Amino acid sequence: xxxxxxxxxxxxxYHGGRVLHGVGLTVEAGQVQALVGRNGAGKTTLxxxxxxxxxxxxGVVEIGGTDLAGRPAHQVARAGVGIVPQGRRxxxxxxVAEHLKLAARHQEGxxxxxxxxxxxxxxxxxRLDHRGDQLSGGEQQMLAIARALLTQPRVLLLxxxxxxxxxxxxxxxxxLVTGLAxxxxxxxxxxxxxxxxxxxxxxxxxxxxxRVIFDAPTAxxxxxxxxxQSMLSIDQPLPQGS
Amino acid sequence: xxxxxxxPACAAAVAVPWVVDDYTTxxxxxxxxxxxxxxxxxxLTGVTGLPTLGQTAPFAAGAYAAAQLxxxxxxxxxxxxxxxxxxxxxxxxxxxxxVVYARGVFVLMITLAIGELAxxxxxxxxxxxGGTDGLIAAPSFDTDRGRYLYALLxxxxxxxxxxxxxxxxxxxxxxxxxxxxxxxxxxxHPVTAYLTGAYVAAGAIAGVGGALLVxxxxxxxxxxxxxxxxxxxLLGVVIGGAGSxxxxxxxxxxxxxxxxxxxxxxxxxxxxxxxxxFVLTAYLLPRGVAGFDWRRIGRRDRAAKGxx
Numbered sequence: 001x002x003x004x005x006x007x008x009x010x011x012x013x014y015h016g017g018r019v020l021h022g023v024g025l026t027v028e029a030g031q032v033q034a035l036v037g038r039n040g041a042g043k044t045t046l047x048x049x050x051x052x053x054x055x056x057x058x059g060v061v062e063i064g065g066t067d068l069a070g071r072p073a074h075q076v077a078r079a080g081v082g083i084v085p086q087g088r089r090x091x092x093x094x095x096v097a098e099h100l101k102l103a104a105r106h107q108e109g110x111x112x113x114x115x116x117x118x119x120x121x122x123x124x125x126x127r128l129d130h131r132g133d134q135l136s137g138g139e140q141q142m143l144a145i146a147r148a149l150l151t152q153p154r155v156l157l158l159x160x161x162x163x164x165x166x167x168x169x170x171x172x173x174x175x176l177v178t179g180l181a182x183x184x185x186x187x188x189x190x191x192x193x194x195x196x197x198x199x200x201x202x203x204x205x206x207x208x209x210x211r212v213i214f215d216a217p218t219a220x221x222x223x224x225x226x227x228x229q230s231m232l233s234i235d236q237p238l239p240q241g242s
Numbered sequence: 243x244x245x246x247x248x249x250p251a252c253a254a255a256v257a258v259p260w261v262v263d264d265y266t267t268x269x270x271x272x273x274x275x276x277x278x279x280x281x282x283x284x285x286l287t288g289v290t291g292l293p294t295l296g297q298t299a300p301f302a303a304g305a306y307a308a309a310q311l312x313x314x315x316x317x318x319x320x321x322x323x324x325x326x327x328x329x330x331x332x333x334x335x336x337x338x339x340x341v342v343y344a345r346g347v348f349v350l351m352i353t354l355a356i357g358e359l360a361x362x363x364x365x366x367x368x369x370x371x372g373g374t375d376g377l378i379a380a381p382s383f384d385t386d387r388g389r390y391l392y393a394l395l396x397x398x399x400x401x402x403x404x405x406x407x408x409x410x411x412x413x414x415x416x417x418x419x420x421x422x423x424x425x426x427x428x429x430x431h432p433v434t435a436y437l438t439g440a441y442v443a444a445g446a447i448a449g450v451g452g453a454l455l456v457x458x459x460x461x462x463x464x465x466x467x468x469x470x471x472x473x474x475x476l477l478g479v480v481i482g483g484a485g486s487x488x489x490x491x492x493x494x495x496x497x498x499x500x501x502x503x504x505x506x507x508x509x510x511x512x513x514x515x516x517x518x519x520f521v522l523t524a525y526l527l528p529r530g531v532a533g534f535d536w537r538r539i540g541r542r543d544r545a546a547k548g549x550x
Binding site: 053072073076077089091092 | 411414415417418421422424425426427428429430431432433
């Protein structure tokens with residue numbers, strides 16, 4: 001299967017200190033690669049380093065055969081990396097319509113159009129005139145996903161998209177993730193909760209202290225979740241149905 | 243509602259030189275010029291998130307360019323305006339790399355340094371600026387009324403153009419870049435290029451202000467671009483409402499008028515009173531005069547009547 005995103009030997013951190021220690025990871029085309037790890041493991045740092053929001057010290061971030069490591073974020077985005085950031089971070093003073101207009105700008109040959117995104121996320125269509133700070137958490141998450149899709153990504157990075165959402169909304173987001181993968185998009189899903197990752201991912205990797213210490217197909221994790229649970233220091237059994 | 247206020251205000255602005263004396267007309271013309279420079283400060287401070295103390299530099303560059311053209315017998319107003327805008331923009335383009343990569347208080351420090359350096363150059367480059375003696379420019383209009391109406395026309399056109407641009411997608415890009423720069427970059431937007439564009443445009447506006455200063459004042463010297471002017475411009479923009487261009491014009495004019503009025507009323511105490519005005523505004527109108535919801539007063543009145 002073709003590789004959509006390849007990260008190899010990635011070292012990154014802040015102010016000279018290292019958070020990532022030679023991370024290696026691949027996302028195959030049309031697949032959901034989940035990345036789980038405890039707080040402070042370096043998950044968001046990895047997402048930022050891939051997206052160009054953090055300049056890595058060294059290593060490879062390859063999209064479609066082109067190494068984008070160290071490139072400015074806007075170039076990485078135009079090369080096909082979309083990001084749904086942790087905490088949504090919608091523009092508080094801009095309306096939903098303005099968010100979509102901004103995100104759709106500059107991208108040629110759109111796979112995703114504003115009309116298409118509104119069909120996928122109809123709730124946003126009812127909120128076009130509402131400002132970002134007038135939306136609920138779930139609506140903000142939908143907007144963050146819509147905004148990322150309109151940049152025409154080949155690889156979508158989702159940083160804890162269920163964080164802070166009610167159970168039903170979190171389930172809807174996971175359903176959306178599955179749907180996007182079925183539509184051919186490649187996704188790197190950062191999750192704190194292993195059961196959520198098992199539900200939607202094709203592969204699951206564990207990041208710990210800035211290193212990938214485990215990476216296997218989801219079926220293997222589902223068959224024996226205790227290995228990953230012990231890595232994440234989870235004592236409780238997985239919920240039924242995971 | 244805004245149009246209802248704006249139309250009579252425009253009519254009053256045109257009619258005012260027939261109502262007041264020449265001295266007041268000349269003062270109002272000068273306030274218009276400073277209001278226009280205030281727009282350039284508001285564009286950077288309120289819209290793009292680059293708080294500046296350095297717009298006196300392109301203001302000076304434009305003023306000296308226009309004054310030099312006047313000395314070389316170029317009396318055509320639009321030529322002076324275009325030249326001054328070009329010089330102001332070029333100055334901004336040269337200094338943009340110092341400014342657009344900095345954020346917050348560092349922008350203030352860097353732009354303050356640029357403004358101070360510009361005054362130093364203006365004071366010492368006597369062959370071009372006349373040094374501290376300044377330059378006397380040939381009059382473009384014979385009367386204060388003519389100078390005022392010219393300043394009003396140019397300032398009105400420039401402010402209208404700025405408002406149009408801010409309502410276009412360009413304004414959206416700048417507001418979004420101010421709100422969350424990283425998010426804009428991650429959406430594929432070259433934010434640095436947008437900030438550079440806004441900084442150069444603000445330089446051009448300040449340059450036009452410089453040309454108008456020469457027209458209205460017929461004299462230009464480094465004292466016109468001092469730190470006091472830079473600080474009062476920023477103060478006026480904050481009081482007017484940093485994100486509002488009309489608020490910037492009103493706030494800047496108010497602050498400079500208050501300074502002149504206070505200094506006549508209580509000699510030596512004008513800075514103290516301006517400081518008090520600023521503190522009061524910060525407490526009572528945190529979003530400036532333009533950001534105040536005037537309808538609240540009406541609602542409160544109605545609520546009070548209802549309670550009775």
